Amino acid sequence: MKGEALPVLWARGLLSAARTWKALLVALALNAGLALVVTAPLASRLHDLLDDRPTAAPLAKGRDLVLEAHLFRAEPGLLGDPARLDALGRGSLPLAELPSLSGPLAGLLAAGLLHSALSGLLAGGFVGRFASERDRGSLSAFFSDVVRLGLPSLLLGLLGLGGILGAFYVFVELPRAATLSPDLRWDWERTGLSLLRLGAFLLAAGAIRAVVAQSRAALGLSRSVNPLAALGAGLGFVLGRPVKALLLEVAFGATALLPLALWLLLAPSFRGGDLRLLAALVAGQQVVVLLRIASRAAHLGAASAWMRGAREASRPAPAKIES
Amino acid sequence: MSSLKALPGLVLLVAGLPALAGARVPPVASYRIEATWDEERKALAGRETITFVNRTGRPFDDVVLHLYLNGFRNTRSTLFRALPPPSGSDGFGYCELKRIAPSGGEDLTRRATFASGAAGNPDDRTLVRVPLPRPVAPGETLVLEVDFESRLPRGLLRTGWKDDFVLAGQWFPKLAKATEAGWRGRPFHPFTEFFADFGDYDVTLLLPAEVKGRVAVTGRVVEESGGDAGRVRVRARAEDVHDFAFAFSPRFEVKSEKVAPKGLPAVEVRLYLQPDHRRSRERYLRAAREGLALYGSWLGPYPYPILTIVDPPTGSGAEAMEYPTLLTGGATWLSPAAGGEPGAVVLHELAHQWFQGVVATDEVSEAHLDEGLATWIAARAVTRLQGPPSPVLEAFGVPFALRLSRPLPEGEAQDALDQAVFSRSDPTLRESWRALDDAAVRTNAYSRTALLLESVARTTGEQPLTAAVAEYARRFAFRHPTTRDFLDVVGEVASVEARSLLERGWASAGTADFAVTKADTARMRPPAGFLGEGPRRAWAAPAPGGGAWESTVVVQRLGELPWPVEVELRFEGGHVVKRTWDGHGEWIRYRATGPRLLSAVVDPGRACLLDVNRLNDGLATEPDPTAARAWGHRLRFLAQNVLELFALVAALPGAVR
Ligand SMILES: [Zn+2]
Numbered sequence: 001m002k003g004e005a006l007p008v009l010w011a012r013g014l015l016s017a018a019r020t021w022k023a024l025l026v027a028l029a030l031n032a033g034l035a036l037v038v039t040a041p042l043a044s045r046l047h048d049l050l051d052d053r054p055t056a057a058p059l060a061k062g063r064d065l066v067l068e069a070h071l072f073r074a075e076p077g078l079l080g081d082p083a084r085l086d087a088l089g090r091g092s093l094p095l096a097e098l099p100s101l102s103g104p105l106a107g108l109l110a111a112g113l114l115h116s117a118l119s120g121l122l123a124g125g126f127v128g129r130f131a132s133e134r135d136r137g138s139l140s141a142f143f144s145d146v147v148r149l150g151l152p153s154l155l156l157g158l159l160g161l162g163g164i165l166g167a168f169y170v171f172v173e174l175p176r177a178a179t180l181s182p183d184l185r186w187d188w189e190r191t192g193l194s195l196l197r198l199g200a201f202l203l204a205a206g207a208i209r210a211v212v213a214q215s216r217a218a219l220g221l222s223r224s225v226n227p228l229a230a231l232g233a234g235l236g237f238v239l240g241r242p243v244k245a246l247l248l249e250v251a252f253g254a255t256a257l258l259p260l261a262l263w264l265l266l267a268p269s270f271r272g273g274d275l276r277l278l279a280a281l282v283a284g285q286q287v288v289v290l291l292r293i294a295s296r297a298a299h300l301g302a303a304s305a306w307m308r309g310a311r312e313a314s315r316p317a318p319a320k321i322e323s
Numbered sequence: 324m325s326s327l328k329a330l331p332g333l334v335l336l337v338a339g340l341p342a343l344a345g346a347r348v349p350p351v352a353s354y355r356i357e358a359t360w361d362e363e364r365k366a367l368a369g370r371e372t373i374t375f376v377n378r379t380g381r382p383f384d385d386v387v388l389h390l391y392l393n394g395f396r397n398t399r400s401t402l403f404r405a406l407p408p409p410s411g412s413d414g415f416g417y418c419e420l421k422r423i424a425p426s427g428g429e430d431l432t433r434r435a436t437f438a439s440g441a442a443g444n445p446d447d448r449t450l451v452r453v454p455l456p457r458p459v460a461p462g463e464t465l466v467l468e469v470d471f472e473s474r475l476p477r478g479l480l481r482t483g484w485k486d487d488f489v490l491a492g493q494w495f496p497k498l499a500k501a502t503e504a505g506w507r508g509r510p511f512h513p514f515t516e517f518f519a520d521f522g523d524y525d526v527t528l529l530l531p532a533e534v535k536g537r538v539a540v541t542g543r544v545v546e547e548s549g550g551d552a553g554r555v556r557v558r559a560r561a562e563d564v565h566d567f568a569f570a571f572s573p574r575f576e577v578k579s580e581k582v583a584p585k586g587l588p589a590v591e592v593r594l595y596l597q598p599d600h601r602r603s604r605e606r607y608l609r610a611a612r613e614g615l616a617l618y619g620s621w622l623g624p625y626p627y628p629i630l631t632i633v634d635p636p637t638g639s640g641a642e643a644m645e646y647p648t649l650l651t652g653g654a655t656w657l658s659p660a661a662g663g664e665p666g667a668v669v670l671h672e673l674a675h676q677w678f679q680g681v682v683a684t685d686e687v688s689e690a691h692l693d694e695g696l697a698t699w700i701a702a703r704a705v706t707r708l709q710g711p712p713s714p715v716l717e718a719f720g721v722p723f724a725l726r727l728s729r730p731l732p733e734g735e736a737q738d739a740l741d742q743a744v745f746s747r748s749d750p751t752l753r754e755s756w757r758a759l760d761d762a763a764v765r766t767n768a769y770s771r772t773a774l775l776l777e778s779v780a781r782t783t784g785e786q787p788l789t790a791a792v793a794e795y796a797r798r799f800a801f802r803h804p805t806t807r808d809f810l811d812v813v814g815e816v817a818s819v820e821a822r823s824l825l826e827r828g829w830a831s832a833g834t835a836d837f838a839v840t841k842a843d844t845a846r847m848r849p850p851a852g853f854l855g856e857g858p859r860r861a862w863a864a865p866a867p868g869g870g871a872w873e874s875t876v877v878v879q880r881l882g883e884l885p886w887p888v889e890v891e892l893r894f895e896g897g898h899v900v901k902r903t904w905d906g907h908g909e910w911i912r913y914r915a916t917g918p919r920l921l922s923a924v925v926d927p928g929r930a931c932l933l934d935v936n937r938l939n940d941g942l943a944t945e946p947d948p949t950a951a952r953a954w955g956h957r958l959r960f961l962a963q964n965v966l967e968l969f970a971l972v973a974a975l976p977g978a979v980r
Contacts, residue, residue, distance in 0.1 A: 031970075035962035043955035050954075051946035053938050054922040060950040065714070070937040108962060112969035119970035180720065182638025185486050187599045187656030190637070194720030260964060270956050272949030278956065285960045292967045 004309050006244065010251050013302025017294045019136040020129050026139070027122055027293045028286060031115065038111040042078070042104040049075065060272040080105040119296075120157030124149030126297050127220030130304035145220075152227035153216050159231065160212035167204035171197055203246075206253075210245040211238045217303035221311070237307060248306070252299035259291040347563050347626070348801035351376055351520035352498045354567065358473075359529040359554075365416075365484055366474040371495055372426070373467040374522075377459045379503050384458040386467065387438070387506035388451050391493035392418035394511035395476040399446035402480075405513040405761070409477070416476035416483070420496060423453055426466035431455070438510065449511035450499070471496050478640030480513070481651075485639035488572040488597075492646060493517070495567075500685070500803070509687050514761040516679075516686035516693075519565040521801060528557045530571055537575040539595040539633045541567045541649045563626075563801060564647035565683050570633045574598055580608055584616030587624045596634045603654035603665050607632055610669035613708045621700070621789065622677045622796040630676070632669065643668045645675035645697075661724035663705060663712025670708070671701035682799045688754040689806055690764060691829065695751075695772025696792070702773060746771075751829040752806065774932040775828040779821050781930040782887060787817035824886070828933065833883025835933040837906065837925045839890075841877035842942035844920035846870065874920035876942075879910040884933060891927040894918040920944050 017024065049071070050056040058064045059071075076082045080103025087097075088105070101109060128145025135141040179193035215227075215234025222230065238245040263284065270278050358369035377383060394402030395416035409415060424430045431453050438450040459465045473494045476483045482492040499508025500518050507518065524542060535547060535555040542561020549555055561567060575595040583589040592611045596604055611632060615625050631649040635641035642653030650672035652665040678700075679686060679693035686693055705712060713724040748759035751767040758764045780788045795804070795812040806829065814822035846868025854863050878890055885906040892900045895918045904911050904925075913923075924941035926934065934940065 031963055031966050034966055035959050039955065039958045039962050042958060043951065046951035046954050047946075047948060049938070050951045051948050052943050054924055054941040054943045054947070055938055056950045057947070058950075060953045067937060070935070074936045074938060108965060111962075112966055115966040116969045182485075182640075184638070185636075187637050191656060191720035198719045256967075270953050272953060278952070281956070285963070289963045289967060292964070293970075296967075296970065 009302040009306050012305045013298035016130050016301030017298035022139045023142045024294050028290045034111045034115050038107045079103055120154035121150035123216055124153030126300050127216045130301045131220035149219055152219055152225050155227040156212050156215050160208050163208040164205045167201055171201035206246050206249045210249045211235050213299050213303040214238050217307045252295050255295040256292045259288045263288045348521045350522040351378055353522035355525045357527045369471050371469045375465045377461055377463050379501055380461050382458040382460045385452055385454045387499040387508045388496045390418040390449055390496055391511045392416045392473050393448035396448055401444045401447045401510050402513045413477035416474045418473045421470035423469045447510045450508055469496050481644040485636055488636050490570040490641040492568040512756045514764040515755045518685040518687050521563055521565050524561040524567045526559045529554050533573040534571040538571040539631045540569040541647050543629050566646050568646035568649055582612045582615055584619050587619040590615055590625055591629045594632045597636050599656050600634050600654045603658055606666050610666035614670045614673040617704050622793055645672045647680045657722050659724040661713045662715035663709050666709050667705045670704045671697055674700045677796050683803050690755045690768035691751045691772040694768040698769045698773035699776040747832050750832045778932045779824050783818055783821040791816035831884050834935045835884040835886050835931055836882035836935050837888055838879050838881050838939035839923045839925055839942040840879045842923040842944055844872050844874040844944045847873045871916050872919040874915045876913040876923040878925050886931045888926045891924045893921045
């Protein structure tokens with residue numbers, strides 16, 4: 001198999017990610033820490049509300065429609081402004097109103113943006129390490145790459161985020177009313193147009209993600225820290241091989257979702273009782289999240305390997321002396 | 324064609340069961356209507372002959388007619404004043420009186436005046452009063468001839484069209500209800516339905532030829548023939564009904580099935596299905612089949628030989644409506660079976676065949692009598708026949724059912740839960756059209772009444788209440804009972820307590836909320852201080868407790884509605900003590916000595932479903948962090964994955980439609 005075949009790139013990406021395991025643990029700690037901070041107020045509120053209520057016991061076993069309805073009836077602001085949450089749940093909250101969310105959900109949104117930014121910085125560290133021949137697993141080298149490449153990488157991430165939000169607006173928000181219109185004659189038109197909307201968005205988001213990944217890879221491989229030059233290189237690279245770049249994106253997207261899907265399907269849920277079970281479940285969850293983070297890094301690893309391979313192939317071969 | 328084939332069956336049925344062939348109720352308001360559908364203008368040009376038999380003890384010197392479609396006439400109608408105005412001309416409709424005259428008499432059209440009703444809206448055109456040249460004495464018959472034109476709006480509030488589908492409801496000038504107190508009729512209000520006298524209908528429709536065999540009607544199609552160019556003439560008859568609706572669409576797929584529940588008369592079920600809803604065909608038929616059997620055993624046999632189910636296209640505004648012998652369902656292309664639709668809606672609308680179709684209560688003023696009973700009965704039937712339904716979410720036009728570990732208990736409908744709080748603006752007994760808003764009507768008529776009935780069943784016994792409802796259905800078939808009549812039957816057949824609980828629940832705008840507000844337990848301390856008299860007085864220093872425990876529990880009624888509730892005290896060693904509190908006072912205190920108190924729970928069996936906050940129904944003496952810990956654990960993992968999603972695509976969760 002060629003060194004640039006998709007499965008090879010996929011495996012090489014995972015391998016490079018595995019070598020940076022220390023950095024991956026840092027990313028996991030960041031994720032877990034933020035999640036802890038953002039959910040702590042709600043968790044302690046739940047203890048206040050439920051701990052001395054024997055009637056809340058069924059909630060430990062999972063979802064309970066009646067009790068949940070009563071909980072939100074008694075504490076309508078538990079997750080934030082109920083009207084906006086309602087709209088969010090129905091999928092009809094305009095993007096522009098997201099900043100006006102309040103309560104734990106607003107906290108999650110803010111933490112998400114912060115996490116997104118920090119992940120952008122860390123991505124600089126990852127591409128720096130993937131471009132380097134030596135010290136791939138070194139944490140200090142990783143952090144010096146974060147310092148060197150973090151900001152341009154973050155800038156690329158922000159451009160990507162802007163692009164994805166734009167794509168969301170254009171493909172999902174704008175045509176929403178038209179594709180769900182009660183005037184459509186057949187039900188399958190509704191479903192078909194809505195799925196088309198989703199497909200167009202996913203395609204655009206995938207393309208943007210692929211460009212961001214290759215641009216970050218370019219950033220690591222070049223000596224310059226100019227994000228625009230890297231963006232140009234990444235864009236050019238993806239435009240030259242659009243299908244494969246998208247497939248790589250899909251492959252790592254699936255790799256990221258697989259552990260989560262398996263966990264949701266197979267893992268037992270905590271219903272109280274043994275705290276050792278809780279500890280084991282938390283550890284398992286961390287492995288799932290770590291694998292998701294790893295496959296995100298692996299995408300960058302594959303992008304770096306692919307781009308480097310392509311550059312070496314295009315370098316003029318040393319002249320052969322014919323005799 | 325298929326309806327003609329079914330005719331011999333009808334003849335046999337009529338011969339075999341004469342009691343089912345009409346005339347179970349002396350007709351009061353009968354209609355012979357001929358109407359022609361103008362596809363271009365979405366309008367029906369009609370001529371009707373109304374035969375009114377005055378069976379009251381008073382003379383009528385005028386007639387009052389509903390022109391319901393004028394509710395859609397313009398934005399000044401009482402109906403449209405409360406709704407967002409339609410965006411285009413399609414959303415408007417009207418019913419225009421062209422001529423009204425007693426048979427062979429002079430044209431009275433110019434004497435007609437519009438009644439503005441309690442809303443005092445002089446612009447409303449939905450109720451018209453026409454003085455008669457001569458009063459109709461008790462026992463006399465009045466025959467009126469009316470020419471009219473009705474334009475249907477784009478489907479809205481149970482009537483109208485979408486593409487080539489038409490559901491015509493409330494489409495003809497219709498008499499108000501004749502009562503001993505005069506005509507009872509109100510301008511068409513957005514949150515209320517209808518009320519009318521029983522009678523016979525003979526309706527001839529001229530429709531586009533391509534809908535031949537695809538016309539659903541109240542009653543039965545008795546004749547279908549090619550009329551003039553491009554048209555089909557459809558004649559329908561219905562006896563002992565108080566309304567007439569019809570639907571047609573060239574796309575209908577018609578399926579007919581003979582249903583003969585054990586020990587009950589046979590019923591022909593006709594389903595008019597959208598071709599893109601084929602997945603739901605069997606669910607429709609099964610709900611009708613099993614519903615007819617179940618309701619037949621609960622409420623007495625379905626009294627007509629035919630039941631017609633119309634499956635409207637999505638977005639037609641015609642979903643979930645009941646008319647005599649005809650109901651509309653509601654399904655989509657991908658309706659998941661676990662969501663219970665369209666079975667649940669069929670069971671609800673089928674329950675209306677008894678409560679409002681046959682037991683013809685006033686839907687305008689006492690909506691709880693039909694909607695509440697139908698919601699309650701259907702919720703019980705749905706759980707029994709289909710299992711508890713799962714909530715359905717939709718993402719990008721694809722619906723999917725959420726499987727939850729604990730489904731809704733029997734008798735508790737989803738809509739009851741969806742309403743975050745009960746309306747406190749109006750008691751249920753207030754006439755629907757006087758209520759503050761449609762939320763008040765919906766909560767009171769549907770969910771509050773359904774929960775009230777289920778709570779009464781759980782508190783005072785299920786069997787007595789269901790027996791009372793069955794007796795009410797039997798006694799008031801083809802009559803027009805009121806809330807008082809229903810309560811009387813409940814008091815007589817079930818119990819005085821059941822009656823008074825219902826009455827109180829309907830008379831109050833308040834909520835029920837019981838809470839355990841205190842549950843303390845401590846070791847009993849020996850007496851301390853100066854003990855004994857005179858020379859035997861001795862000082863006993865306060866000492867730590869030992870031995871038995873002393874416990875105090877306070878249960879408070881935080882809502883306005885009293886309800887008899889059980890209080891359950893659990894003690895160490897598995898001792899359980901149960902007490903009943905009538906719930907009338909503001910609070911009650913229990914004291915106990917003995918083993919250590921673990922918890923106190925009010926209404927542990929969940930008899931009072933009206934209790935708006937189930938969580939405060941109990942208190943434990945030792946906190947148990949399990950539930951909150953389990954949820955904290957779930958939420959943290961959820962947050963971790965959402966954060967990772969942000970890092971991955973920075974896409975926003977939730978915005979999935
Ligand atoms: Zn109903």
